[in-house]
Amino acid sequence: MQASGLVCLDCGHTHGLGVFSYECDRCGWPLGVAYAPDGFSSSAAREILISARRMWDFFDFLPLDRSDAIVELGEGGTPLLEASSGDGDGKGAEVFLKNETLNPTGAFKDRPLSVILSMARQHGVERVVTGSSGNAGVAMSAYAARAGIDAVVVVPQTTSREKLLAIKAFGAQVVQIAGTCSDSLSVANDLCAKHDWLCATTTYRNPFGLEGDKTVAYELLRDMDFRPPTHVFVPIGSGPLLTGCYRGFQDLARWGLLDEPPRMIGVQARGCAPIAAAYEKGTEHVEAWAHSDTIATGIADELKGYEFDGVLSLRAARQSGGAVLSVSDQQIIEAMESLAGSWGVLAEPTGAVGLAGLRQYARTHGFSRGDRAVCIVTGCGFKDSVGISRFVDTDKLPVVEPSLEALEHVVT
Ligand SMILES: [Zn+2]
Incomplete structure (x- = not known):
């Protein structure tokens, strides 16, 4: 669909379609994407739904203008x-x-981050930043790697080791904040504002x-x-x-x-x-x-x-x-x-x-x-x-000699 601008999700005030716009000029609330009337018939929309196998098969319903800007890794189409x-x-x-x-x-976060990184690529953005509890940071660093865009992830200290390892593996800078999830998001916003880096935070911060x-x-x-x-x-x-x-x-x-x-x-x-x-x-x-x-x-x-x-x-x-x-x-x-x-x-x-x-x-x-x-x-x-490990653990697994007899002894 043809995105026509950004609209305040509270007061309805309309704004131009910019990737660096995050909040309403009038009231400070988050923005959402507004579209020109799409005119899809019921049968045309149904046809697109039936034939779609991956998220970007919904290209006609998404805000990107150029399909060559798509940054995808196989997101969507989940069972x-x-x-x-x-x-x-x-x-x-x-x-x-x-x-x-x-x-x-x-995680589902691959869907929003695929759209955000595609918009970033379409607009020639060079660095993206997210404040995240973990999953969005992993997703952003993966899509940024695919897009060749520099990434910075700001997370609270409660983020799991596996998520931190993944973010690092995808090549992003990751910083843990000695504070809450809200603290991480706030300082990530401040960092973006100061340096004009794109904020990809997926609360409601990034409208895409x-x-x-x-x-x-x-x-x-x-x-x-x-x-x-x-x-x-x-x-x-x-x-x-x-x-x-x-x-x-x-x-x-x-x-x-x-x-x-x-x-x-x-x-x-x-x-x-x-x-x-x-x-x-x-x-x-x-x-x-x-x-x-x-x-x-x-x-x-x-x-x-x-x-x-x-x-x-x-x-x-x-x-x-x-x-x-x-x-x-x-x-x-x-x-x-x-x-x-x-x-x-x-x-x-x-x-x-x-x-x-x-x-x-x-x-x-x-x-x-x-x-x-x-x-x-x-x-x-x-x-x-x-x-x-809150419902299963591997601490007391049986370890036996490599013999059938020993194996049969512990298999119930
Ligand atoms: Zn507003």
Whole structure:
């Protein structure tokens, strides 16, 4: 689609289409991409969805002008797994898992970073910076390597060793901040502003990130044979994946491919749940979280200094008829165990938060017959061995002499 500019996600004030624009001139809130009327017929849009095999097959729905600027590594086109049997605990709903761990760097973040780095390449950007809890930093450094663009990643000290190793392997500079996730994002923003480097932070900071996230919705509708989901469970820190998916479903509704977007249900970890707290209080206002404490480090975002990000996610969840929940670390561990043991999906703690949320929602809200619920499994367990070791460990593995007798002695 022809991107026509950037629009404030709060007041609607319009801005020119610049890659270095991050906030509204009038109110300071984040921006999103605005498009000229696309005029896609229902059948034309459906045809594109059916034939797409990778994210950039949705080129017509994305903001890039030049296809030769695309920076891709095979992102998108991730599997949708049927998970109603086993212990999905949907209690009446059909349950599906959108396995985003199969993106090139093991997380959905490859989608927004592919779009952001492609926009960067189209505009001749030489250096990109991101503040990240980890996965976005890994994705950005991989796509920057592919694009030949210099990368700097700023992370909190809670970032897993595996993620730090990956960022270094992709050749980015990585700096750990002795502070919170919010601190990392804030100083990364300051660094960009001072040096005119491109800020690729994927909270809502870089407006092009949402455009990659929305492609998850396109794939869901297609892979569910155009019988849309009724509920989509999304792990959220600040929540751009929830809003991005919601935008994707709004596109699909505008093209006549579904009646209305599904209920978007944001799921936070109880140890860092500023948006869920606002939802429970029934307020429009989101307050920053004082001290995050959860194994789901990928969504341990206190929102300090950018509380409006939380408001945007809260609005999208409410507008869709959805909700924002929080789940305990114990619920997350149980969901990780089920994902691995029942469906062969190794998720990091954050990646299992959607399933933990679905189980809670089944108890607190309930599903109706005919409901179709999707959990987005956002990130892979290979990148967080400490998280995986919360439900399995290798400390007491048997070691035996290389003989059949000794082997048979320990195999039960
Ligand atoms: Zn504004």
